[in-house]
Amino acid sequence: MKQFTSDQFNWKNGIGTAELSSLLGMTESFSRFTIKSTRTNHTRTYELDTQSPGYEDGWDGEFKQYTDNLFDGTKVIIWNY
Secondary structure, eight states, X not given: OEEEXXXXXXXXXXXXXXXXXXXXXXOOOOSEEEEEOTTTOOEEEEEEOTTSTTTTTGGGGTEEEEEXXXXXXOEEEEEOO
């Protein structure tokens, strides 16, 4: 499973965003990963958000949206460039 740190994402209102190329340096597909908070040292597991509008259409290939399934509104969006 891929592991990232929170400082690799831009966070605003509980939504973290990053570009795939900046995370991995290449294009790669994954459905689950963890993010370790640099502030609290806690780790959360994120997976593809299959309940999100646009999932069925693959978000038009522009990005993928992930959730931690804790229903606290935290999401991660990884742009495909």
